[in-house]
Amino acid sequence: MTIFEFSAFVKQSLSGLYDKGEANALLKNLLQERMSMSFFELSNIENNVLSVGQEVQLLSDLNRLKSGEPLQYILGYTWFNEMKILVDKNVLIPRPETEELVSFILDQQFSPKALMLDLCSGSGCIALSLKSAFPTASVFGFDVSLEALKIADQNSKALNINVSWKQWDVINENCPQTFDTAPELIVSNPPYIAMSEYDEMHRNVTDFEPHLALFVPDSDPLIFYTIISKFAKMRLANEGRLWFEVNRKYAVDVANNMEKVGFDDIRIYRDFSANDRFVSGVKL
Secondary structure, X not given: OEHHHHHHHHHHHHOOOOOHXXXXXXXXXXXXXXXXXXXXXXXXXXXXXXXXXXXXXXXXXXXXXXXXXXXXXXXXXXXXXXXXXXXXXXXXXXXHHHHHHHHHHHOOOOOOOOEEEEEXXXXXXXXXXXXXXXXXXXXXXXXOOHHHHHXXXXXXXXXXXXXXXXXXXXXXXXOOOOOOOOOOEEEEOOOOEEHHHHHHOOHHHHOOOOHHHOEEOOOOOOHHHHHHHXXXXXXXXXXXXXXXXXXXXXXXXXXXXXXXXXXXXXXXXXXXXXXXXXXXXXXX
């Protein structure tokens, strides 16, 4: 089978599951990653015959794609902020919106030895990005899931970026860590999808990504934001900033909640799709 024939077969196989643009994007990314070539390079050799090993691997990948499994889980990694981040079923796949959140934070000024906390870390992509950008800072990543923390630690070691990972059930426990200094930054991308939104989501999310990291009860969709805002108001240094990624439906509610807790300079930022996606506030 040539690369061209395999490409045609993938498009046909995925036509009932994804629209044309999504299927083309999946094919492009799969071939680029598995064959370690740019799309331009691949287009110049599309009549080349795949080796037996390549064909077996790519057809196995295709079967998993047909089941709805995300490509990132099939490959075992994704790219975030120019870093190769390992992912599996125990962590959410980092989204482009979260890259935007990091870019907003990186525009801030911090002291050389600032303390930074990332709550609900998952794969660790935010904490690792912070430590990479501010190498003399002390960065801690917290998550309730030990399995997620194992992935975060693997990423830390693979990237040679030193972040301290700690288990913490934000909803039910006090912070298990004491600090010598007050943090200048607390950031969180917590679960924020209400259970009532379940049926609106693509099955490659609901069937494969961890529900623990996705969903909150309809009765209290702001539960993480309320608890983290109170914690941040107590623990942040003066002029320290709290950053959230949020459900676009609740951005104003999160901002109002932060104002009630006592934050100042509260701002809502839009993502690249013009959705209210990030909220920040300062402790004065």
